[in-house]
Amino acid sequence: MFQLLRLLLGFSRQINQNRNRPAHSGQTSLPTDIQPGALPVDLEDKISHLQNRMGGSSDFVIRKISSSSSAGPAIAISYIEGLVDIHRLSIIMEALVNSSRNELGDSLRAEGWIKEHLPVGSIHMLHTENHLLRSVLGGNAVLMIDGLRTAFSANIAGGARRSVEEPSSQTVIRGPKEGFTEDIAVNLALLRRKIRSPDLRLESRILGRYTQTQVTVAYIKGVANPEVVQEISSRLDSIHTDSILESGYIEEFIQDGVISPFPTLYNTERPDTVAGGLLEGLVAVFVDGTPFALIAPVTFFRFIASSEDYYQRYDISSFLRLVRFAAFFVALLLPAVFIATTTFQQEMLPTTLLITLAAQRENTPLPALMEALIMELTFDLIREAGVRMPRAVGPAISIVGALVLGQAAVQAGIVSAAMVIVVSFTAICNFVLPAINMSASIRLLRFMLMILAGNFGLFGILAGIIPILLHLTSLQSFGIPYMMPLAPFKFANFKDLFFRAPWWKMKNRPELIGKENMQRAADEPAAYAEKAVDHKRDSLK
Amino acid sequence: MSKNNIGLQALAVTFSMFQVGSTTLFFLGSQAKQDAWLAMLLGAAAGLLLLAMYLGIHHLDARYDLYELNKVYFGKIIGSIFGLAFIAYFTYEASRNLRDLSELTVATLLNRTPLSVVAAIALLVIANCVRYGPKINFLTCIALLPIMILGYGSLVVLILTTGVAHFEFMQPILENGFKPVWDAAIPEIISFPFGQAVLFLAFFSLVTDKKNLNKAMTLTYCGVAILLTLFNQLIVLVLGPELAAICTYPLLEVVQIIQMTRVFERADALFTLILFIGIGTKAILFYAGAVIGLQRIAWLKYKIWVIPLGIVIYAVSFISPTYTEFVWIGLHLTVTKVWPIFQMALPALLFVVMLLRKKKRAEGGSKSGG
Numbered sequence: 001m002f003q004l005l006r007l008l009l010g011f012s013r014q015i016n017q018n019r020n021r022p023a024h025s026g027q028t029s030l031p032t033d034i035q036p037g038a039l040p041v042d043l044e045d046k047i048s049h050l051q052n053r054m055g056g057s058s059d060f061v062i063r064k065i066s067s068s069s070s071a072g073p074a075i076a077i078s079y080i081e082g083l084v085d086i087h088r089l090s091i092i093m094e095a096l097v098n099s100s101r102n103e104l105g106d107s108l109r110a111e112g113w114i115k116e117h118l119p120v121g122s123i124h125m126l127h128t129e130n131h132l133l134r135s136v137l138g139g140n141a142v143l144m145i146d147g148l149r150t151a152f153s154a155n156i157a158g159g160a161r162r163s164v165e166e167p168s169s170q171t172v173i174r175g176p177k178e179g180f181t182e183d184i185a186v187n188l189a190l191l192r193r194k195i196r197s198p199d200l201r202l203e204s205r206i207l208g209r210y211t212q213t214q215v216t217v218a219y220i221k222g223v224a225n226p227e228v229v230q231e232i233s234s235r236l237d238s239i240h241t242d243s244i245l246e247s248g249y250i251e252e253f254i255q256d257g258v259i260s261p262f263p264t265l266y267n268t269e270r271p272d273t274v275a276g277g278l279l280e281g282l283v284a285v286f287v288d289g290t291p292f293a294l295i296a297p298v299t300f301f302r303f304i305a306s307s308e309d310y311y312q313r314y315d316i317s318s319f320l321r322l323v324r325f326a327a328f329f330v331a332l333l334l335p336a337v338f339i340a341t342t343t344f345q346q347e348m349l350p351t352t353l354l355i356t357l358a359a360q361r362e363n364t365p366l367p368a369l370m371e372a373l374i375m376e377l378t379f380d381l382i383r384e385a386g387v388r389m390p391r392a393v394g395p396a397i398s399i400v401g402a403l404v405l406g407q408a409a410v411q412a413g414i415v416s417a418a419m420v421i422v423v424s425f426t427a428i429c430n431f432v433l434p435a436i437n438m439s440a441s442i443r444l445l446r447f448m449l450m451i452l453a454g455n456f457g458l459f460g461i462l463a464g465i466i467p468i469l470l471h472l473t474s475l476q477s478f479g480i481p482y483m484m485p486l487a488p489f490k491f492a493n494f495k496d497l498f499f500r501a502p503w504w505k506m507k508n509r510p511e512l513i514g515k516e517n518m519q520r521a522a523d524e525p526a527a528y529a530e531k532a533v534d535h536k537r538d539s540l541k
Numbered sequence: 542m543s544k545n546n547i548g549l550q551a552l553a554v555t556f557s558m559f560q561v562g563s564t565t566l567f568f569l570g571s572q573a574k575q576d577a578w579l580a581m582l583l584g585a586a587a588g589l590l591l592l593a594m595y596l597g598i599h600h601l602d603a604r605y606d607l608y609e610l611n612k613v614y615f616g617k618i619i620g621s622i623f624g625l626a627f628i629a630y631f632t633y634e635a636s637r638n639l640r641d642l643s644e645l646t647v648a649t650l651l652n653r654t655p656l657s658v659v660a661a662i663a664l665l666v667i668a669n670c671v672r673y674g675p676k677i678n679f680l681t682c683i684a685l686l687p688i689m690i691l692g693y694g695s696l697v698v699l700i701l702t703t704g705v706a707h708f709e710f711m712q713p714i715l716e717n718g719f720k721p722v723w724d725a726a727i728p729e730i731i732s733f734p735f736g737q738a739v740l741f742l743a744f745f746s747l748v749t750d751k752k753n754l755n756k757a758m759t760l761t762y763c764g765v766a767i768l769l770t771l772f773n774q775l776i777v778l779v780l781g782p783e784l785a786a787i788c789t790y791p792l793l794e795v796v797q798i799i800q801m802t803r804v805f806e807r808a809d810a811l812f813t814l815i816l817f818i819g820i821g822t823k824a825i826l827f828y829a830g831a832v833i834g835l836q837r838i839a840w841l842k843y844k845i846w847v848i849p850l851g852i853v854i855y856a857v858s859f860i861s862p863t864y865t866e867f868v869w870i871g872l873h874l875t876v877t878k879v880w881p882i883f884q885m886a887l888p889a890l891l892f893v894v895m896l897l898r899k900k901k902r903a904e905g906g907s908k909s910g911g
Binding site: 344345347348456457458459460462463466467469470472473474481483486487488489 | 548550551554646650651654659662663665666669670673677678680681682683684685807808810811813814817818821
């Protein structure tokens with residue numbers, strides 16, 4: 001069994017385009033004709049071999065079309081029910097049954113005959129049992145012919161799929177409403193529709209010994225930094241795992257190897273976000289089976305920006321971006337500062353506010369820190385319940401959350417009203433951030449800062465922020481400093497940081513991410529056309 | 542990209558934050574009373590000469606840092622001794638900053654927390670910063686600079702707009718002649734804060750872009766010197782020379798006098814945080830400079846040296862039993878007797894030796910060439 005898996009893995013490496021191969025994949029260079037597991041000649045043997053390998057799975061179908069002397073050799077077609085498009089399958093069946101198969105004597109003529117008679121776009125010749133199995137499991141129909149050592153695959157992948165819908169996690173008011181689906185082919189097509197350039201490059205590989213998941217790296221040649229593309233490819237190649245079920249697996253495998261609460265890859269459901277990233281020189285990683293694509297390298301500031309910033313008027317989006325920055329700091333610091341000021345630095349508050357707060361706190365049994373921790377944890381529980389609960393019981397949770405844990409808790413004197421306001425305001429600010437993984441890391445750090453503030457006041461908050469800041473400065477995402485362009489300071493990149501400059505002002509791409517082709521606004525449109533022609537010429541050679 | 546190199550921008554920003562550092566905590570040139578600004582400017586001008594010498598030392602042999610220069614030009618034994626002396630000096634300065642920071646915390650923010658606990662937390666944070674290496678420290682300074690600018694900038698604006706500044710406090714100029722100004726400036730103000738730039742001899746060799754090094758350092762130095770003079774004089778303008786001379790934390794007194802009604806009753810707690818950033822930066826840099834030295838003299842890894850040195854810094858910071866004595870040592874004893882050795886005598890000796898060697902080399906070169 002292990003032998004088979006190694007072979008499968010070897011094959012997957014063979015089809016990927018990457019030049020930077022790790023040393024262990026040398027076994028792939030075996031010539032195909034002496035590979036173990038070559039197909040037997042006899043059709044019945046082939047069928048029984050396959051049945052054995054699949055362990056008689058009920059969804060594995062082998063349909064034999066019996067021979068008659070006039071109609072040529074016997075053939076069989078095998079496929080997996082549910083992975084193929086029934087409609088196209090029946091067309092193939094019809095073609096096979098109705099036409100004369102006298103020319104199927106040798107492989108070459110057979111290939112010609114199949115390509116001529118079967119109305120299918122992509123047909124490949126298969127030489128080994130492993131290739132054959134992979135092809136069947138990938139949603140192809142495989143055609144086996146009596147007397148030949150080869151088989152043919154016809155791509156008729158289909159079956160039930162979710163259609164393109166509005167992304168549920170990153171909604172916008174203005175901007176495209178389509179989101180990625182679980183089908184990588186659909187996702188790549190959505191991207192192609194946004195960037196209709198021959199320079200958009202897609203490099204696929206198969207990862208996961210059992211799942212055999214297609215993982216595709218997308219970038220724009222001439223815009224993306226080749227070193228980053230190389231780095232991402234080689235990190236993907238070094239993944240050894242049984243399974244890739246979501247892009248989160250890939251993210252953890254390829255992110256820069258430091259323990260950090262901050263994400264160094266951006267995940268998105270939105271084709272326009274991916275396209276925008278690629279046009280800035282980033283690299284995207286698509287994973288089959290998930291609507292979330294990854295973008296890298298990213299800096300801290302990308303997690304504050306939203307794709308909608310680029311569609312709205314620049315003054316409005318600049319304002320919104322500043323609001324988001326403020327929300328970031330509020331979400332991180334507000335409970336901690338509240339605890340610190342009410343516990344240690346009361347003199348900072350205006351006297352009237354201080355009296356109000358003190359009057360409220362008079363009745364509450366717990367110290368501010370405990371109160372805040374309990375309320376924050378409660379809110380996290382409510383949120384978690386909101387994600388997991390069945391839709392039908394939603395209103396029940398909202399009532400419990402809003403009334404029992406809010407108003408009633410205050411009236412009962414268990415928590416102070418100010419604390420409820422602080423916690424809910426923090427929660428709202430947390431949701432303002434467009435990137436969910438960033439707001440999740442803030443949630444974690446907030447607890448740390450709250451504990452420090454409860455014990456050491458403002459001094460504790462500072463003692464918590466400085467290590468966070470140092471950590472952020474030391475982080476790198478695929479060689480790009482995480483706090484770029486603030487530290488190291490790159491003034492040119494400030495056009496799209498706290499404010500967004502109007503598009504006609506942003507003539508250049510952000511520095512250091514895309515080194516190659518900095519000009520964003522083409523001064524002479526002819527240059528692009530010329531380049532396209534060059535590429536065509538290159539590909540013809 | 543992960544190499545330990547520092548850009549010129551980061552160097553200039555860090556140098557300015559280093560110079561501001563703990564300086565604003567005290568009122569400098571108190572002997573000169575209302576003429577403190579003249580003393581500051583005089584001290585800064587003299588400090589500029591020192592900076593020029595440090596830059597000269599660096600340019601004579603740009604490959605090496607302070608410790609390597611000592612070793613190369615004084616021989617292994619004497620060079621190592623001098624290196625150790627500098628390490629001791631930097632360690633002591635770091636411990637002073639740690640003590641300043643903890644005393645400030647206990648005085649303003651955490652009245653009931655023991656000094657040792659505060660110092661331990663501060664040291665943990667500082668040591669953690671040093672652990673990342675000079676490059677990240679310098680980069681972080683860029684990220685912190687906006688906060689410093691915001692803090693000090695709003696302080697100046699508030700002082701000037703709320704009408705707490707009394708310009709008559711500056712008069713009469715040179716009431717007692719020039720002598721008090723000279724006495725206040727030399728060598729006290731040279732030694733603290735301006736002469737402390739000697740630390741950067743340990744960092745210059747890490748800078749990648751050396752083309753504009755002199756220009757950047759000199760401009761930064763002059764700008765910061767003027768700003769420091771301004772802040773120092775603001776204390777006089779608000780408090781008057783007599784009160785300024787006896788306050789423990791005169792600038793904090795100034796902040797307390799400013800009142801924005803109904804917004805912040807007292808902004809001094811927030812301003813303390815700004816002071817923390819400056820003092821902390823200084824402590825981190827001295828600490829890092831000492832660790833670089835230990836790494837040069839005894840071949841252990843940078844990160845390993847951070848731990849024992851941290852313990853030493855923590856212990857040394859408690860040598861003075863009271864804060865009054867501590868401040869007296871820092872602002873009166875060491876600045877006149879001890880620091881000039883490290884800031885003037887040793888670098889000058891090194892500079893002369895380097896010049897002689899260079900001359901000798903040049904002669905030798907011309908002889909062999911001819």
